[in-house]
Amino acid sequence: MSEQDTATDRPARGISRRRLFGLAGIGAAGVAVGGVAGGTIARATDDPAAEAASAASGAIPFTGEHQAGITTPQQDRLHFVAFDVITDDRDALVKLLQDWTAAARRMTAGQDAGRIGAVAGSQYAPPDDTGEAIGLPASGLTLTVGFGPTLFTTADGRDRFGIAGRRPEPLQDLPPFQGDELDPARSGGDLCVQACANDPQVAVHAVRNLARIGQGLVSVRWSQLGFGRTSSTSTDQATPRNLFGMKDGTDNLKAENSSALEKFVWVADGDGPDWLTGGSYVVTRRIRMEIEAWDRQPLREQEQVIGRTKGTGAPLGQKAEFDPVDFTERADGRFAIPQDSHVFLAHPTNSGTAILRRGYSFVDGSDGLGRLDAGLFFIAYQRNPETGFVQVQKKLRGDRMNEYIQHTSSAVFACPPGVRDGDDWWGRALFEE
Amino acid sequence: MRVRDRRILLVAAGTVAALSTAACNGSGTSDGGSEAKDTIAVTATDTACDVSTDTLQAGTHDFTVTNKGSKTTEFYVYAEGDRIMGEVENIAPGVARSLLVELPAGDYQAACKPGMVGDGIRHDLTVTGTSAQLSDDEELSAAVDGYAAYVQTQVSSLQEKAQEFADAIKAGDIPAAQALYPVARSYYERIEPVAESFGDLDPKIDARENDVEPGDTWTGFHVLERDLWQTGDVSQSGPVADQLVSDIADLATRAQDLELQPLDLANGALGLLDEIATGKITGEEDRYSHTDLYDFAANLEGSQQAVQSLRPVIADRDPELATALDEQFQAATAELEKYHTGDTWATYTDLTQDQLRALSDAINALAAQVSQVPAVIAQ
Numbered sequence: 001m002s003e004q005d006t007a008t009d010r011p012a013r014g015i016s017r018r019r020l021f022g023l024a025g026i027g028a029a030g031v032a033v034g035g036v037a038g039g040t041i042a043r044a045t046d047d048p049a050a051e052a053a054s055a056a057s058g059a060i061p062f063t064g065e066h067q068a069g070i071t072t073p074q075q076d077r078l079h080f081v082a083f084d085v086i087t088d089d090r091d092a093l094v095k096l097l098q099d100w101t102a103a104a105r106r107m108t109a110g111q112d113a114g115r116i117g118a119v120a121g122s123q124y125a126p127p128d129d130t131g132e133a134i135g136l137p138a139s140g141l142t143l144t145v146g147f148g149p150t151l152f153t154t155a156d157g158r159d160r161f162g163i164a165g166r167r168p169e170p171l172q173d174l175p176p177f178q179g180d181e182l183d184p185a186r187s188g189g190d191l192c193v194q195a196c197a198n199d200p201q202v203a204v205h206a207v208r209n210l211a212r213i214g215q216g217l218v219s220v221r222w223s224q225l226g227f228g229r230t231s232s233t234s235t236d237q238a239t240p241r242n243l244f245g246m247k248d249g250t251d252n253l254k255a256e257n258s259s260a261l262e263k264f265v266w267v268a269d270g271d272g273p274d275w276l277t278g279g280s281y282v283v284t285r286r287i288r289m290e291i292e293a294w295d296r297q298p299l300r301e302q303e304q305v306i307g308r309t310k311g312t313g314a315p316l317g318q319k320a321e322f323d324p325v326d327f328t329e330r331a332d333g334r335f336a337i338p339q340d341s342h343v344f345l346a347h348p349t350n351s352g353t354a355i356l357r358r359g360y361s362f363v364d365g366s367d368g369l370g371r372l373d374a375g376l377f378f379i380a381y382q383r384n385p386e387t388g389f390v391q392v393q394k395k396l397r398g399d400r401m402n403e404y405i406q407h408t409s410s411a412v413f414a415c416p417p418g419v420r421d422g423d424d425w426w427g428r429a430l431f432e433e
Numbered sequence: 434m435r436v437r438d439r440r441i442l443l444v445a446a447g448t449v450a451a452l453s454t455a456a457c458n459g460s461g462t463s464d465g466g467s468e469a470k471d472t473i474a475v476t477a478t479d480t481a482c483d484v485s486t487d488t489l490q491a492g493t494h495d496f497t498v499t500n501k502g503s504k505t506t507e508f509y510v511y512a513e514g515d516r517i518m519g520e521v522e523n524i525a526p527g528v529a530r531s532l533l534v535e536l537p538a539g540d541y542q543a544a545c546k547p548g549m550v551g552d553g554i555r556h557d558l559t560v561t562g563t564s565a566q567l568s569d570d571e572e573l574s575a576a577v578d579g580y581a582a583y584v585q586t587q588v589s590s591l592q593e594k595a596q597e598f599a600d601a602i603k604a605g606d607i608p609a610a611q612a613l614y615p616v617a618r619s620y621y622e623r624i625e626p627v628a629e630s631f632g633d634l635d636p637k638i639d640a641r642e643n644d645v646e647p648g649d650t651w652t653g654f655h656v657l658e659r660d661l662w663q664t665g666d667v668s669q670s671g672p673v674a675d676q677l678v679s680d681i682a683d684l685a686t687r688a689q690d691l692e693l694q695p696l697d698l699a700n701g702a703l704g705l706l707d708e709i710a711t712g713k714i715t716g717e718e719d720r721y722s723h724t725d726l727y728d729f730a731a732n733l734e735g736s737q738q739a740v741q742s743l744r745p746v747i748a749d750r751d752p753e754l755a756t757a758l759d760e761q762f763q764a765a766t767a768e769l770e771k772y773h774t775g776d777t778w779a780t781y782t783d784l785t786q787d788q789l790r791a792l793s794d795a796i797n798a799l800a801a802q803v804s805q806v807p808a809v810i811a812q
Binding site: 086122123124125126185215216217219 | 696761786790793794797798799800801802804805807808810811
């Protein structure tokens with residue numbers, strides 16, 4: 001019997017990475033001569049109570065009516081990845097989605113990506129987990145999958161997987177917008193996975209393992225790290241600041257407002273093909289911020305561009321962050337909130353719609369011109385991109401903020417509803433029914 | 434020629450195992466000896482590969498290959514998955530050469546390769562009769578022997594071509610040296626993990642400028658590459674060329690005593706693909722000449738030979754993997770062949786980012802399968 005078989009006989013399924021680490025540590029203690037490593041291991045397992053899930057380190061349920069990672073209270077870190085499918089074999093794609101679902105189920109529970117684990121397998125086989133999350137808790141990891149327009153029909157019009165007829169009508173490339181500087185190499189994609197966690201290593205570990213499992217079937221088209229959330233998706237969360245130094249997402253759709261979610265976020269029965277009912281559309285835009293230029297602007301200019309105060313985040317003319325936005329309020333004979341400010345143009349009262357924003361700040365090194373390559377990786381979920389992001393973005397033509405930003409990538413994906421149970425898998429309804 | 438001598442040795446070694454089992458089953462259909470049971474005439478031209486028969490009896494055969502074409506040719510006998518059962522390289526026009534090869538029952542292909550490039554002109558061969566069923570250990574040791582023979586043919590050709598390359602440099606013939614550079618390297622790149630196993634030789638033969646330890650002298654192929662393509666001055670390059678020939682002679686000597694384990698083949702095959710995935714796909718290996726695709730093709734071929742030497746064992750233990758390996762080697766080769774015209778490979782810098790990505794995807798898909806081989810061999 002091979003080592004692999006032996007390993008699968010162990011109850012690996014239920015062992016978290018932390019627990020596994022603890023067990024390994026006990027074994028190692030016999031040979032280790034005291035030392036730092038032993039002490040560290042002891043700390044991780046000393047107190048079972050410490051393992052009790054805190055909000056930041058606990059596990060988010062993987063199954064449910066909707067996918068996790070949309071209305072889940074927004075985690076602090078992001079690794080978003082878009083894949084091209086490089087096989088034309090429908091069965092291979094289905095098998096991959098099943099394998100990914102199994103790995104996602106384990107990783108979101110704080111377990112290794114594979115059944116055997118990072119260190120328990122054959123000495124001669126590549127491990128079925130890459131190992132960098134050993135000892136780390138689930139960290140609120142969510143993995144959210146989406147299907148791009150090109151999965152249904154390739155750019156040159158081929159229906160590779162026999163699903164062209166199942167493409168929801170709203171799933172199409174976004175129209176061009178003023179000021180777009182899109183890089184095709186980091187736009188689009190056949191599949192996407194949004195990994196959010198409270199520990200960046202856990203998010204990267206998840207994406208890396210999905211890419212590893214998909215070798216030969218998918219190829220990473222582009223990927224984006226986000227180091228800090230720029231929205232809140234729950235009323236329990238404080239509003240974070242983006243790289244303009246401004247509070248962002250004050251008036252975002254929140255998990256607690258279920259009627260608004262039904263109206264603006266979840267695809268309803270009858271909206272389109274059944275397989276997407278209970279799902280959502282995600283739009284991603286990599287928005288480069290000209291932060292050096294921004295940082296030279298007087299405080300007043302910054303506040304006028306956005307339409308909120310920098311300190312409390314209150315709408316201009318108001319006192320506190322959550323004071324209602326009042327576009328009729330006047331100050332010094334002019335509207336307190338300028339009509340070309342971002343808040344004025346983007347606010348639901350003007351755009352006539354709402355989207356659930358879930359963006360992250362990024363700094364991708366520097367641009368060779370003495371500037372940080374920094375900005376906001378914008379993510380928004382909506383029931384229909386046309387009446388969601390597109391409708392909002394069209395209103396932003398005259399946005400004063402446009403002087404300080406550039407959209408450098410664009411993508412849209414249809415995110416199926418949640419994985420229902422232990423037998424369900426990502427996209428089952430799309431491929432099977 | 435040394436190539437043939439070694440092949441005979443290999444056949445002789447291989448028959449020890451075959452003989453003993455053949456004797457037990459008493460089939461008598463295989464004479465099992467190293468004496469050829471017959472001579473099969475092969476006439477190679479620039480457009481045809483005429484083999485005097487389509488069906489053979491299991492046993493040892495003597496293929497006599499006559500090159501009636503205008504290009505130098507090669508002759509191969511392939512088993513399933515393009516596993517080389519025997520080969521003769523460098524058959525000049527007008528020359529006849531002979532290849533002794535032992536073939537158990539099964540389906541094979543003979544191939545002539547006019548111009549010594551590409552898949553060659555194939556001719557199906559069916560070998561009938563009862564073959565001895567080798568034990569796992571025997572199969573593994575046959576795999577190692579087969580691969581060791583492959584290494585020897587590559588090393589011999591490497592010595593030959595490196596000498597021609599050095600001669601061209603010392604004659605100051607830059608166009609000839611430039612044409613020989615990627616060709617000579619190919620023989621090295623096919624078996625690079627073997628050279629690397631000797632530790633000090635690979636840095637002497639194949640170091641890039643930034644790989645050289647402070648205080649050490651930079652030697653080998655890439656110094657000459659720089660002289661040929663960047664400075665365009667080979668007037669001082671003679672000693673480096675001589676040193677290269679002598680280091681390669683050293684490699685040849687050491688390779689004769691090479692002791693390989695089956696796992697070395699599996700790991701070497703993966704190592705060659707990783708070479709492509711990390712060094713060739715980025716164009717950093719041949720940074721002056723941009724002849725990276727020659728190296729790429731050679732790494733791929735070398736990897737395939739190492740894996741296919743193990744194919745009978747893999748096919749026994751994990752038939753699905755054996756098939757997947759065949760398919761992925763074929764797919765990667767097909768992707769690369771897009772950049773092959775006649776006997777030249779496209780210049781690395783002429784490939785677009787999309788083309789490089791397609792190559793990278795193909796290599797990664799293949800490497801994912803090859804990475805499963807060591808565990809299967811170690812079972």
